Amino acid sequence: MRDVARQAGVSLSAVSLVVNGKPGVSPEIREHVQQIISNLGYKNTQTSDNGMSQAVGLLIEKSSMPVIVDSFYGEIIRGFQTEAQRMGYHIVLSMFDRNVDNLDELASSLETKVKGLVIANDGDITAEMIRDLQAIRVPLVLVENHILNQKISTVIGDNFMAGYKIMRHVLDCGHEAVAVLRGPTKYSSLVHRLLGIYAAAGEAGMVIPKEWMPKPVSGHPHKGYMQMQEILQLPHRPTAVVAISDKTALGAMEAIKEYGLRIPEDISIVSIDDIAESAYTRPPLTTIRIPKYEMGVVAFDKLHRLIQGESELPVQSVVYSDLIVRESCLNLKQLATEA
Numbered sequence: 001m002r003d004v005a006r007q008a009g010v011s012l013s014a015v016s017l018v019v020n021g022k023p024g025v026s027p028e029i030r031e032h033v034q035q036i037i038s039n040l041g042y043k044n045t046q047t048s049d050n051g052m053s054q055a056v057g058l059l060i061e062k063s064s065m066p067v068i069v070d071s072f073y074g075e076i077i078r079g080f081q082t083e084a085q086r087m088g089y090h091i092v093l094s095m096f097d098r099n100v101d102n103l104d105e106l107a108s109s110l111e112t113k114v115k116g117l118v119i120a121n122d123g124d125i126t127a128e129m130i131r132d133l134q135a136i137r138v139p140l141v142l143v144e145n146h147i148l149n150q151k152i153s154t155v156i157g158d159n160f161m162a163g164y165k166i167m168r169h170v171l172d173c174g175h176e177a178v179a180v181l182r183g184p185t186k187y188s189s190l191v192h193r194l195l196g197i198y199a200a201a202g203e204a205g206m207v208i209p210k211e212w213m214p215k216p217v218s219g220h221p222h223k224g225y226m227q228m229q230e231i232l233q234l235p236h237r238p239t240a241v242v243a244i245s246d247k248t249a250l251g252a253m254e255a256i257k258e259y260g261l262r263i264p265e266d267i268s269i270v271s272i273d274d275i276a277e278s279a280y281t282r283p284p285l286t287t288i289r290i291p292k293y294e295m296g297v298v299a300f301d302k303l304h305r306l307i308q309g310e311s312e313l314p315v316q317s318v319v320y321s322d323l324i325v326r327e328s329c330l331n332l333k334q335l336a337t338e339a
Contacts, residue, residue: 008036017137054089056303057114057138059106061124062095075275076120076143079296087304089115098124103132111136116303121145123186139306143299144189151314153306155299157290159189162272162321163196166288167242169323170270171204174332175240179212181227181252183244190244193272197242212238222251232259240329243271246278246287253281253328264330274324284326295319 005015010029017024018033025033058080060073081091092113094106110117116139119125127147134140134152142154170178180197183190201208211234214227224243231237232255243249249271253263261267263283271278274289298317305312 004033004036007039008033011135055092055114056084056089056300056307057092057094057110057117059094059096059110059117059119059125059133060121062097062101073120075292076296076299079293080118080300081296083297083300083304087300089304096125103129107133107136111138114138116140116307118143118299118303119145120299122188123184139303141299141303141306143295146188146316153302153312153314154316155295155302156316156318157189157292157295158318158321159192159272159290160196160199162288162290163193163198163244164200165196165321165323166270166272166286167197167200169286169325170240170242170268170329171200171206172333173240173268173329174334174336175238175268175329176206177236177238177240178206178208179231179238179241180208181224181241181243181248182213182216183223183248184216184218193244216248222254224248225251225255228252228255229259232256232261237267239332240268240270243269246271246273246275246285249285249287250277250281253285264328268329270329272321278324279326281328283328286326286329287324289322289324291319291321 005011008015008029010025010033014025014029015033018030018037058077077091077093084091092110094110096103096106110133117133117136118141119130119133120143122145125145127150130140130142130145130147130152131150140152142152144156146152146154146156167178178201180194182194185191212231214230216223217226223245224247227248228241228251231241241249241252243252249269252269256263256267256269263269270286272288272290273292274287278285278287298319302312302317
């Protein structure tokens with residue numbers, strides 16, 4: 001579409017309107033763009049609304065883990081897919097790798113295949129990319145992502161409060177020496193969780209030592225493992241660790257056990273997400289449940305209303321979280337009372 005727009009001397013959105021047979025451009029521009037498409041040897045494969053397959057798109061960044069089994073994406077996909085199938089749609093799943101894939105090709109492919117698009121998470125899918133994808137003029141909903149000053153329907157978890165609540169729980173258990181395993185800053189959801197953790201610590205007058213907040217190590221299959229190793233090698237250890245996600249906590253727990261320490265007797269650990277594995281770790285992990293399946297359902301419901309042309313005010317829908325107390329965090333106050 002960019003080639004056509006350059007040759008025709010019109011905007012990308014104008015080309016999209018012509019290609020999709022939608023109103024919004026003059027007959028002269030429509031004819032001019034169609035001629036350029038023909039001159040360049042392109043074919044408009046877009047079918048009419050009556051003939052278009054009932055398909056919706058789901059775009060995510062490509063990761064090293066198979067997406068269906070990934071604890072974050074898998075639950076969102078299942079919720080989204082269940083609701084889509086109930087309404088008679090099928091899903092076109094696209095995984096974007098910014099080092100390999102071409103955004104223009106992706107946009108051209110999506111606009112001929114789907115009636116609406118959900119983009120899950122941010123990371124390598126930047127705000128600039130999302131603005132470019134808006135040019136294909138299909139209904140768009142974001143999940144665990146938002147763009148400042150852009151009125152796009154969005155579904156997010158209450159990540160700030162999730163971070164606040166899990167840190168508050170650790171403090172309420174009497175821990176005064178607490179480490180934090182951070183996540184990559186390219187994910188807004190993880191940044192907001194960290195801000196919530198900081199807020200709870202600040203209210204308690206706690207200053208977390210810099211060496212107890214190691215940076216994440218990219219590319220390692222066990223998130224949190226190497227961060228936890230850094231902390232364990234220090235001369236002074238925390239009594240508790242707050243991990244930014246359950247996946248991070250799982251790696252950290254492995255490192256703690258390899259070091260010969262017991263959870264929670266020697267060191268407590270808590271996290272955020274409540275993925276399926278967290279209930280079956282040894283010991284079971286105290287965490288905050290972010291309802292990802294339900295986020296997928298809500299995202300599709302929003303998208304479906306937009307596809308149907310219903311009046312849908314673009315709002316940011318926040319899905320609330322819950323504290324799930326299990327056995328990985330020692331209650332020091334209770335122990336002191338019993339003693």
